[in-house]
Amino acid sequence: MDQNSGRQYMIKYERFVPPRKIHALLFDQDVPVIFAILDKEGRFLDSFFLSNKTTADSAEAMEAYKVIADRKAQHKMTQDDLQDALKPESEAKMKNKHIRKHLKDEHLEDIKHQWPSRLISLQNAYGRSDDSLIIDTLRDALAEANGQRAFDFITTHRIDRLVPLLAPHASQSPELIRLVPDVYLSSEHPEVVYDFLLQTAETIDLGSHKSVEELLNQGKRVDLVHHDSLMKRLLTLLMRRVKDETDEKPTAWLSKCVHDRELRATIMDMLKKPKAKG
Template sequence: MAHLPPSYLGKKVFLEKNSQRYYVIKYEEFKPPRKIHVLLFDHDVPAIFAVMDKDGKFLDSFFLSNKTTEDSAKAMERYREIAERKKKHKVTQDDLHDALKPEGEAKKKNENIMKYLKDEHLEDIKHQWPSRLIALQNADGKSSQSLIMIALTEAIKEANPIKSFDFLAKHRLDDYIPFLANHVQEHPELVEKVSVAYISIENGDILSEFLARAADYVDVNNREAVESILQESYKIDHVHYTSMMKHLLSRLLQRVKEETALTNKEWLSKTISNKELRRSIADILRSQTSS
């Protein structure tokens, strides 16, 4: 069972109590098994390199103007590479400020702002870069329906779904994981990836929502995807004592009835090869028949 590291992008760090001055984490890189390398910014300038643990405790930190280490040099090199690419984007500071607002409040002086935001998300997803847009949203965003997040939703519809998953998980954008469910038909391996990462998070609720959506999207004749969906729901039931598999099985069988000419027995025989899963399904069907 995997344990996702947290993301601290956008976190404001005050060096002194009762001080109004703070630095913002705008770059982070997880270093297994427990460390996170971060750059803290003074406005748009990287000022501090720090090493944190997964619980957010600072293990080491120093001003970049005073010291350089191999780790800080690597972080700065990677940040500069990303920053150079960002210069090519046509997003101004005014655009970024506007992007924090929801659709109804944004001025959208730049008529192409949604395209530019989506393109930046797509580039970050492709390269698995720590996102300045998500850092900005986490630091100063007041609406979960900001232009930044709307553009993210559009971007993950177009991006490679495996890379989208990795990006969302790294940034701990957990609420967006279920949106990947409509890609399960072409990428059944997503089911296990999401399960491994999220079965222990929020009592399995994110995984459950993902599987429920996947059960609605997937072709009922896609043996690999369907079996994987039921297999992972079986795991949820055993970890969190739910009845997720019963719910999804009922939904899938209803779709089989509506979309195919197969009987339940024919479909199950054709679709489910895992013996333990077959026995569990048989138990569910018997209990429904006897009740």
């Protein structure tokens, strides 16, 4: 909000600029009026009205936004559709019977090109439900998108709570197993790491031995930071799956996965410890 005039402006364009800045355009209705520089947490560092001056950064932002706006003008959604998309499906009018497809397609395009999402901006500004059509179709899009691009999209748009949804991508995008703890372990949301790694243990391809070893190593890493027992929980989940889903003996399978000596020693010590009575 502009405290002098009382006008409210909405961010409809954001682009992450490494290492810690975000370039943004703020809009009055559908017109970009302010260029701003934010930190990674969304705090304003600098801003100015586009009518007053132009910089190389603001010109680049305007050009990038024009490309995106021209492309999105081709999408078959009206303003009424977008208002409907802010509601859960059970409450939406659903006059556009293809609205779910249109929303998912736009999410997928944004993820592919790493474009600022007008849908997420709309949700952030006016959304009242985490089960809105916007978020629901975003979940669908994340399931179909490339895992690495989906992760980059989530972090850029600061929708951290959705990171665990990427667990099924870990077999095809094993870099996520290390990347998620790298980003979130020391952040304000370490629970993202727990949820992601536990869900990965539930879904990872048991034949991806290197990925399984990395998963256990990251569990060990979490335990060292938070003095917890996440690795034991991961190991229990994995060995239970081996028993239920394969013909292999869990210990034989484990020996194929774990080659790191320190990790192997930690696991052997863990397996030797007697279960607590209770």
